[in-house]
Amino acid sequence: NAGVMQNPRHLVRRRGQEARLRCSPMKGHSHVYWYRQLPEEGLKFMVYLQKENIIDESGMPKERFSAEFPKEGPSILRIQQVVRGDSAAYFCASSPGFDQPQHFGDGTRLSIL
Amino acid sequence: ELKVEQNPLFLSMQEGKNYTIYCNYSTTSDRLYWYRQDPGKSLESLFVLLSNGAVKQEGRLMASLDTKARLSTLHITAAVHDLSATYFCAVDHASGTYKYIFGTGTRLKVLA
Numbered sequence: 001n002a003g004v005m006q007n008p009r010h011l012v013r014r015r016g017q018e019a020r021l022r023c024s025p026m027k028g029h030s031h032v033y034w035y036r037q038l039p040e041e042g043l044k045f046m047v048y049l050q051k052e053n054i055i056d057e058s059g060m061p062k063e064r065f066s067a068e069f070p071k072e073g074p075s076i077l078r079i080q081q082v083v084r085g086d087s088a089a090y091f092c093a094s095s096p097g098f099d100q101p102q103h104f105g106d107g108t109r110l111s112i113l
Numbered sequence: 114e115l116k117v118e119q120n121p122l123f124l125s126m127q128e129g130k131n132y133t134i135y136c137n138y139s140t141t142s143d144r145l146y147w148y149r150q151d152p153g154k155s156l157e158s159l160f161v162l163l164s165n166g167a168v169k170q171e172g173r174l175m176a177s178l179d180t181k182a183r184l185s186t187l188h189i190t191a192a193v194h195d196l197s198a199t200y201f202c203a204v205d206h207a208s209g210t211y212k213y214i215f216g217t218g219t220r221l222k223v224l225a
Contacts, residue, residue: 033211042117042201042215043156056212091155098211101146106155 002027004094004105005074012111013082021077021108025094032075033102034067037089048098049075055098079110087112115140117204119216126192127224134187134219136202145185146203146213147176156201159187192223 005024013019025032030051035043036059046059049069057067064082069075079086089109093102116139126132136145144163148156160169162178162185169176173196175188185202199220203213 031211033213035213035215040218042217043203043213044215045212048211059212095211101158101161102211102213103158104148104156109153 004029004092004103006090006092006105006108008108009106010109010111012113014113015083016081019079019082019086019110021079021090021092021110022074023077023092023094023105024074025092026103029094029096029103031095031098031100032069033093033095034075034077035091035093037091037107039088043091046077082110082112084112086110115142115204115214117202117214117216119200119202119219121219122217123220123222125222125224126189128193129191131191132189134189134200134221136185136187136216138183138185138204138214140183141180142183142204143180144205145178147185147187148201148203150199150201150218152199159200189221194223194225197221197223 004026007022032049034046037043047067048056052071064080066078089107091107092105095102118137120135146161147159149159150156160176165180167178173190178185199218201215201218203215
C-alpha cells in the first residue's frame with residue numbers, strides 16, 4: 001500500500017516567487033492535514049481539509065498561504081510571494097476519519113534564497 | 114492554549130544505559146502519540162496510547178500514559194546507537210479531534 005505521497009521532496013524558490021506543494025493521501029483516506037516544521041522545532045498544525053472543503057485553517061498565516069483539496073487530484077498547499085521565513089519542512093498527513101490516527105508523508109523541504 | 118512539553122530536549126547517553134523521556138501536556142486529552150524522526154526524514158509512528166494506564170512496548174522502547182497526571186513517558190532500555198534520533202510526542206488538541214499538538218522533541222544521541 002502506498003503511503004502518503006508528497007512532492008517535490010525539495011523545493012528551492014527565490015523571494016517573491018510562488019511555491020506549490022502537493023500531497024496525495026493514502027488510498028481510502030479523505031482527510032488531509034498540513035503541518036509546518038521549522039528547524040529544531042516540533043510540527044505545527046496549519047490546516048485540515050476534506051474533499052473540496054477547508055474544515056479548519058486556524059494554523060495558516062492569514063496572508064500568502066492557501067490550501068485546497070479538490071474532488072480529483074492531490075491536496076495543494078500554495079505559498080505566494082515567498083519570504084525567507086517560509087523556509088521549513090512542510091508535512092502532509094492523512095486519515096480515514098477525523099478521529100483516526102494520522103499517517104505522515106516524507107515532507108517537502110522548502111528553501112528560500 | 115494547549116501546550117506540550119518534553120524533557121529533556123537533548124539527551125546523550127552511552128550504549129547499554131536506560132533512560133526516560135517525559136512528555137507533559139496542559140489540557141485534557143485521552144490520546145497521545147510518540148514519533149521518531151531521523152534527520153531529513155519523515156515521522157515514524159512508534160506508539161498510539163489511547164487510554165489512561167496504557168502501556169506499549171516495542172523492542173527497547175516502552176511508552177506509558179497517565180491521563181490524570183497529563184504525563185507520558187518513553188523509556189529506553191539498554192540503548193543502542195540505532196536509537197539515535199529525535200523523538201516527538203503529540204496530543205490531540207481535544208478528545209476526539211484532529212489537531213495534533215506536538216512537543217518540541219527530544220534529540221537523542223547514543224554513544225557507542
